[in-house]
Amino acid sequence: MKPTQRMLCMGALLAASFGAVAQSYGPRDEGRRFNDGSKVVCKNVEVQRNSRDPNRITGTATGAVVGGLIGNQVGGGNGKKLATVAGAVAGGAVGRNVQGNHQQKSGDRVVERRCERVYR
Template sequence: MGKLRLSLASAIAVTAITLSAGAQAQTYGPNDEGRRFNDGSRVVCHKVEVANNARDQNRIAGTATGAVVGGLLGNQVGKGNGRKLATVGGAVAGGLVGRNVQGRNQERNGQRAVETRCERVYR
C-alpha cells in the first residue's frame, strides 16, 4: 500500500510540473520578428485590424432587451402550458436576435485599431 501511495504521489507531481511548464506560453512582439529557432521555426508578425468596443462587449443590453420583447410576444400566443412554452421560446429567440442585432451595430459603428500580432511559425 505504501508503494502505491508513493507512485501515485510521484505521478501527480510529474503531471503538475508538466502542466505548469506547458501553460507558460511564449509571447512574441514586433522586436522578435524574423527570429529563428534551432527547430527551423521563426517568428512572423502581421498587422490585424480589430474592433475596439469598450462598452458592452458581451452584448448584454441587446440580449436582455430582445429576451423581454420576445417573451412578451410569446406570452400573447396559446393558452395554459402552451402559453408558458411560447413565452420561454419567445424569450430565447428574442435574446438571440437582440444579441445579433447589437453585434452587427457594434461591428458597423465600433472603433477600429490596428495591432501587430506575432506568432511562431513551424515550417
C-alpha cells in the same frame, strides 16, 4: 516524502515546464529563426476596441423580455406558456444579433501587430 507532497512537487514542475513553452513574441522578434526551422512571423490584425458589452448581454436580455411579452399574447393555457418561452428564446437571439451588428458598425477599430512562431 509523503504522496501529497510528491503530487504537489510534480504539479509545480509540470506547471513550470508549461510556462516555459508558452512564450509570446513581439515585433522585435520578427524574422527570428530557430534551430527547428521555425521562425517568427508578424501580421497586422484589425481589432475592435471600446466595446462596453462584448458578450451582448444587454441586447440578449432586452430581446428576451420583448419576445417573451409578445409570445405571451399568443395562445391560451399550456400553449401560452410555450409561446412565451419560445418568444423569449427567439427574442434573445434577435436582440443579441442586433446588438452585435450595431457594435460592429459603431465600434472603434485599431490595427495591432501580432507575432507568432510558425513551423514550416
